[in-house]
Amino acid sequence: MDIPSFLNNTNPYFQKLKSSDKAKFHDRVEKFIDRKSITGRQNFLVTQEVRVTLAAAAVQLTLGLDTWDLDYFSQILIYPSEYQNPQTRQMHKGETNMGGFMCFSWIDFLRGNKTPDDKINLGLHEFGHALRFSGMQGHEPDYFFDNYFKRWLACASREYTKMRKGYASILRKYGAVNINEFFSVVVETFFENPQEFKTNLPELYHHTSILLNQTTAIDGSIVLNCRESLMKLNISKDIKENRALLKYVLPNSGAIYAALLFVIFGCFSLLGDGYKHPPAYILFILAGLCWLHLERKYTRVYFKGKNLIIEKGFFLTKNPHSKTLPISQLISFYANYYELDNTPKIEGCNIVFYYEGDFYEENLYFELSQPHFDQLCDALIANYVHVHIVR
16 A cells, blocks of 8 residues: 555645655654554454554644654554443443553544544544543653643643633533543644634644644644744743842752861861861862752742743852743742741742753742732743642
């Protein structure tokens, strides 16, 4: 079977790819077929055309990802039409089972492909579940997808909450069932009606494009490997500069006490003829190493406009390792909240951010009043940063 010709004649998504991406798509389709056990049920005959059509849906969803084969779901069962689940006794068109297998009604799978712009696509919907669940079962997820999903969720929760309350949306009502169904419904709309999605829910479309590392251009062509350029657009809202409000403190670390003790013992070792011998100087060197370790852990951050400024170092190494990031690259903000003498206090937090192709986490040690903390959280939430308060 000539797979590229078959895809070019039957798959609208494949037709919109440039030549190099078509080659990548073809290669992944063949690998997907080799790695999965695709079996017919109720006398359904699994042909090569069936295998390619099935694999194409999975590859379409994951073409922009590095880890793409949904390896936890190794078995795929295909029924000729709707089937009854033997456990629940309910009728299904498709299923992504935590036991590591997937099921499809083939007539409904083809119906989803037949009308490419109705925002109903069984294959994309179920493979969306598989992509989301694959990393939840201990198998290796896509690194970027797994780390960025919290930022996507912070954006998606707004539309999801509206749908749960009964408000109209361009997304199918089925997305309001739970957040997992919402993600799969978003996937269907993202591929089947991208222009409507982009026009009506631009922020969610933007974050979905980053998450999947692909987007649809104005001319309808598919653009892969777009996440870096999209993140640099920095479509964030300004955050009022808060540098003067954050009262930073040194982390309560054993390195502080160790450095002080080494200095004290070093000074005592200098008494008499001690300055002529190595022990005192070794103690001072050890004190310096402990202090440098402390400085390496000391981090300050503040917001300025649409940027996040991260400064490392306390005194000796202050500023040389500073970096400025667009707020669009801040993923999560975790803060420690407690009450002292019935007074709410926020002391310390950590942030997760994306920088030059990788994700990083920094621990921060500061005190901030409740009103200013609330303002900061509101500003971060408005920018779709994942905010989590630990009480």
